[in-house]
Amino acid sequence: MKEMKMDMEAPLDFELEDHLLSPPAPPKKRGKVIGLDDLLKDFFKEKKKRNERESKRARARARKCYNSDEDVDTAHLSELVNQCEQKIQEIGNEDEVPLWGLHVFGKQKTPTLPLGSLELRSCKLLQSLLNSELNLVLGLNAEKGEAEGLLINGWLSKLVFICGHVEECLALWTFNLMLYSSKEELRASGCDFWCAILPSRDEVEQPSLKIDWFPSSANLKQALETYGYLLDSSFDISSLPEVVHAAADSDCQGPPQNIRCLIKFLTACCGVRGTWSIFSSSEAKEFLGVIISLFLDRQLQGLSSLLFECMMAIISYFEDQEWNISCVEVAKSLASRLPKNLNCLRVVECISGVDNRAKQLRSEVAFQILINCLDGKFTEAEEILVWLMSINMKDKTCDYFNVYIYLALTENWLFSNPLLGEKPIILELWGAFLRNCSCQITNRELSSYASKVRNKASYILQSTIH
């Protein structure tokens, strides 16, 4: 091809990329690897239609001949038809695997903290002016309303920066507004205030502000509890309500909007480890688990970007020597609390491996979930792969949904894993498992997960092993 066009008109290298110049390959070429599925589905649809038609006819006949001698026969026949229909229905329904999603939040509780405005009276910054001559004109007082205005329009943070000091009452007040106020303006401003004062540093990397009070991780956990967070380590996951999509339960209310502020605040806290150490590394581990679990709540889908940033901030919060062990611990605790369904895959996928630590965490979480899915029977890489290889795909009772989960988890666990280079046997076993998945499943398997397993395995085979 190329030699033929070796003249002046031959496209330059970069032009090959241009689809205007080189027409895209005919679409039929990139059909799915297994096209038989589609044929089968069509065939099946036809059959279903035919069956329906027959059953209609049968019913019509039954009505027509209701009083005739063939009564018994017809009844029998229509029963058969009904059974047939039922089976079709069953096969159709079999694919209905529930979507991912957990109600991570239950009922909200009433916050125990008073929404502090009373403490503000003791605030020196706000009081310094009250007795002055100007105030006779302004008529200001350090009451809530005025202070709120100062906060919302950003004056407060400016004042604080100028005097270089955040008093305890101000810190408390803004913190409580951020986590518990029902007014968007106030909670957002409280959050902005903290996100502004936390990272402030002077030229020698020292904090340029004196902050009298810092929230502890207990404060944040308390807030989560107030929001109705259910997934803490003591909670039994199996009692969590699965998401039922047809009829959402009105009892299962989500968290308040303040959760957004909490996530942002956590992100800001983790970004300033050098200046302020607000959490210990074990607390950070806990929060990492919490943030990852929030990805599982469908209500919070729109907050993915926030959650993602927060996750990355916490991941980079750890010291190098802490990270390896912390990563495994977080993965283990997550794995032990997850139900064995599509949520497992969602958790892995939401840890987008943009840097090395995130990659490591992604791989580790996939590995630990896989161990957990196999009920902890195997803990060694080789054992697991040997067991996976031994799954008989041709078996009628084979649960393709589970195989799909194993396959996806293993893929994420081994993807660009140094283990593959260190132990060639792992790569071999993995390849064997993939070939089993892509070749052994017969086309007669109608479950959609059978074809998903097949497609995924062939994709991985083709794209990773050249």
Next chain:
Amino acid sequence: MEKSGRINSIIEENTLAILDASGLTDARDYDDDRLTFLEAVRASSIVAENTTAPSSKMFGAVFQILRDARSLELAVASYQLLCELDKRFPRVCISHGDKSESLQTTPLEFYVKEAWSPFVFGLESSYSGREVTDKNLGEPMDSSQFLVLIQGITQLGHGMGFQLSDSKPLGNMLLFQYLVSVLEGDFLPRNTVYKETKNWVLLRESLLNMLLGSRRISYKNLIRDCLSIISKGFYSHGKYSAHELEHAEKSPARIVKEQDTSLAFALVELEKGTCIALQKFLVLVMELDLSKKQADMHGLTSRADGVRTPLVEIILDELTYDKDLLLQFLLVFSDPKWKLEIILLYFRKYITKPSTRTRRSNNSSDDDTFHGILRCFSNGTSTKSIIKKISVDVGQLLLAHGFQAYLSLQLCVQQNAASGGDIVAVSLVQICKDMISAFRNLQTTDGGMEIIPIGKEALFTAATIVTLKSQQLERESSEDKSKASILEVAVGSLGTGIAVGIGAGVTITGSTGLGLEAERAEMTCQMVVFAAIVAFDGRHQPYG
């Protein structure tokens, strides 16, 4: 290279095959395939050890998923993937060489990568006359589609055509945010290099310039739409939706569907993001205007560049005739540099100062600063003449917001440049005092004036700063005083010490030297006291 190209094409073909929808009847399978596709692109281009940029077709497919926004999940996932890909494979790069030492000697190297872009402007003629339909999807956007997108968001802001169950509007907001981030990523490096090298071509070829220069859209309409989103749009709507959501949360009788709550949750966040993106867009345009003006002056532009009204002027025109817009715009627009600039321009339109013209010779640049504006409010007559043209309320509003922006800028300066903090502080106090007196003048000029809330807040802030700074000064001076008094005592006792100590044969020369040095160079009081004690001891010793 040949081989890697072949492998890439294999990857591309395989990955795109995931999207093949033939034979799919179930909507969920269709969506699942899209998610799988996004995951596959992420795996090969971000997670993998040796990542390769996705091909144009793959990029286009991801972009298409964002534009379709079939579900919130898909929209969010594709948006995030696109952002991460842009970060990993930037289209425009600057290499600084060795930035650390000398900026002048190592010129910035600038290169553009041939890569997929969500915009297409050059080939507009081939797209002309086509309507925005589903047929031409999968292709980059042109300027008119960008305008349509913004108009859609405008309508959304007005509460029209919005349903909580529809993920498409939310997808549009994400799409807009992504497009602005692309424009930004393309423009900022070019502008940086332009400032160094004065190479106008770089900016002429920027996506932003091409977008604005496109003849297929009316630039002014585009800006008007943007302004209407910023000012009318989300603030009311955001409150409304948040309110409704809370209302729904409170009434247990009403069943809130899962999908609805997830969209409502996303809504507030996305509206904020969109608002920020819009501001970013406006700021980018204003920066471009600034650079273009400079290029015009240097004769770098040609007739082909066309003439475009600077954005600041359009904004000013819009703000002048719509007080509500002014109010909302000032509330929402938060970039301090440009906010202050707009406010100053607004004032300058109305201030003609015969009285200050005489002083101009001294500090001609003073007019251009916030301080200069405050000075116009320093006496009754000039204040009166300004108020005649712009109402008292607008005057207050502009002063308060101007002060806010000024403070933000001051803090930025303070944090960036450590040295010269003293000078900043002095003029800051002056500004605060002028601010207070400006409001006093306003009040005396217009007896019935009520100070608007933000005006009160500004005054409160100004007064607090004055108090804080004077306290600081007092503290410092009282420290000085106490030092001085201690010194006196010390010196006095030294004197007696000397007088008495001579007989005792104590070597006093050392301690006297200490005392003098402390006096001159603010040595700590302790040393002086120490010296005094030494002296006293010296005095006591012979008696003991």
